[in-house]
Amino acid sequence: MIRKVYFYGCDDCKVVVREYPDKSAPKNLGWAVAHDGKTCYCPACALRHRSTGCKGVKSNQSGQQIKIV
Secondary structure: OOOOOEEEEOOOOOOOEEEEOOOOHHHHOOOEEOOOOOOEEOHHHHHHHOOOHHHOOOOOOOOOOOOOO
């Protein structure tokens, strides 16, 4: 029997590597995966890489949303 396994490694911290039985499992568990599947981030790093816009990641922010008063 041939079993297909997908390996996902975090492109930010380079430490976390997990394997999943299908492509939808990591997204359900909080991983941020690009549309092409080449770039992915673990749940701990995913918050900083979601909705970054055209200027990319800003490393000096804590990953929280800015409140406009």
